[in-house]
Amino acid sequence: MITYNIISEIKEEILRKRKEGLTIGFVPTMGALHDGHLQLMRKAKEENDLLVVSVFVNPIQFNNPEDLEKYPRDIKKDSDLLISVGCDILFFPTVEEMYPPGETKRTYDFGILENVMEGASRPGHFNGVGVVVSKLFNICLPHKAYFGEKDYQQLAIINKLVEIESIPVEIVPCPIVREEDGLAMSSRNARLSPDDRKSAPYIYEVLKEAKENSEFLCVNRLKQFVINQFADRPEFDVEYFELADDVDLQPINTHDTSVGTMGFIAVKLGMVRLIDNIRII
């Protein structure tokens, strides 16, 4: 694995590889790698000649400074994991390299997609994701880029970004990877206290029950059902549970079997904010 910190150097190398006819599979990350990331990388490695991974904790997508400060960083551990999955090229830039002082950042209009759920709860977050992913695509020039469905709204935003900017890349969605007890893998899980870690799988249990009950309960009752499930679990603070269509992520008011429908949840457990989702229809 070769590591690059400088944009012009990695870009030159990738252009050279593309000219040789090699295909590039890209997985952008913020480090703190877990098996969810590694699954994306294994798939990217399988489907392309070269696996390129970026590790960059993107400051402009954090709307909470404490979250940014506490974000786990361990490049030695990450590098070992990257080598174990056969990563060919690692891009590990500094903040100054990605955001030279004085450079103006683009503002995107992702339309209705960014006004709901994570967009509404975390102002500026998706713009920060759009800016960094657009830059990373421009640097790493992937044929295919891999994103996990745990961050389902982010995936929809990336699809929109690619459309807005006409970026010639195929976005490959990958299913959520879960711990054995059902908790969706996330870098944030490492910040849960031991007690909260024991409680955390309850989120997915409730989502599964919601899916089962969607056959019997109307949308409003189903939402109330989910909220009620947390009523006697004071360790959880539910920020939202929403039923939304699977393309524009707009809330739905009635079940309609012709509309792909997902259930989305965000909860705070201790000091850690977790999200998860499940397909309902």
Ligand code: PAF
């Ligand atoms: O999902 C993430 O880890 C980040 O949002 C991403 C896509 C790497 C952009 O910083």
